[in-house]
Amino acid sequence: MATAHRVRSAGVRILRGGAFKPRSSPYSFQGLGREALRLLARARNETGLAIVTEVMAPEDVPLVAEYADILQIGSRSMENFALLAAAAQSGRPMMLKRGLVATISGYLRSAQFVLENGNSNIILCERGIRTFDDTLRNTFDAAGIALLKQITHLPVIADPSHACGHRELVPLLARIGLAAGADGIIVEVHPDPDKALSDGEQSLDFAAFDAMMADLEPWIALRKQSLVGVESAAVQAMEAVG
Ligand code: PEP
Ligand code: MN
Numbered sequence: 001m002a003t004a005h006r007v008r009s010a011g012v013r014i015l016r017g018g019a020f021k022p023r024s025s026p027y028s029f030q031g032l033g034r035e036a037l038r039l040l041a042r043a044r045n046e047t048g049l050a051i052v053t054e055v056m057a058p059e060d061v062p063l064v065a066e067y068a069d070i071l072q073i074g075s076r077s078m079e080n081f082a083l084l085a086a087a088a089q090s091g092r093p094m095m096l097k098r099g100l101v102a103t104i105s106g107y108l109r110s111a112q113f114v115l116e117n118g119n120s121n122i123i124l125c126e127r128g129i130r131t132f133d134d135t136l137r138n139t140f141d142a143a144g145i146a147l148l149k150q151i152t153h154l155p156v157i158a159d160p161s162h163a164c165g166h167r168e169l170v171p172l173l174a175r176i177g178l179a180a181g182a183d184g185i186i187v188e189v190h191p192d193p194d195k196a197l198s199d200g201e202q203s204l205d206f207a208a209f210d211a212m213m214a215d216l217e218p219w220i221a222l223r224k225q226s227l228v229g230v231e232s233a234a235v236q237a238m239e240a241v242g
Contacts (some may be wrong), residue, residue, distance in 0.1 A: 060234035128163030137165025
């Protein structure tokens with residue numbers, strides 16, 4: 001709740017919290033399930049933030065869709081087609097994260113699968129991919145963001161937290177994501193990251209989050225300018241063809 005209030009006052013619009021969490025280890029915190037969904041609903045009521053949260057199994061879709069404004073399909077589920085179909089058919093907007101080892105074309109096939117199931121409200125999310133270099137948690141594919149913006153009409157957001165796994169690098173990768181054309185960023189924030197039950201090493205505390213948001217202002221302004229450019233180019237092109 002503390003995080004919800006704090007990020008709201010910094011201009012954030014959407015809150016992501018994991019209720020059902022796919023963890024790489026069976027010994028990691030697995031999420032609080034339904035109880036966490038209730039907490040997310042409380043955060044929405046108190047702050048007005050929209051809620052995005054992950055759904056991991058087709059049979060959980062009705063429950064999660066009851067609480068969430070946007071259904072997250074996590075990286076590990078990008079090719080779970082039964083889940084994609086069930087989530088798509090719920091009618092809720094979906095945030096489809098790129099698979100850990102998904103090519104851009106494989107990623108777009110999953111997005112297409114959602115579209116074919118009647119849901120066109122898809123947000124794409126580049127969250128880093130596995131490469132030979134394991135120095136950081138993942139390799140942030142900024143070129144992938146630029147390409148997705150060029151070849152799809154879908155909104156694309158960047159997840160610098162999961163991409164690098166280190167809180168010190170998150171603000172820098174957030175900038176890169178925006179510069180590459182991302183429509184938004186998703187960032188992990190915690191009042192006391194060293195005590196977080198999940199992903200504390202990549203979470204920003206409130207001071208670091210505020211500093212990042214202030215630092216991003218000129219980058220967001222540039223991003224808006226480039227959008228105006230794109231829109232006016234599109235208008236000119238349409239006028240040219242009558
Ligand atoms: C998350 O957003 O918390 C998450 C589990 O991300 P990913 O699916 O990208 O690993
Ligand atoms: Mn996480």
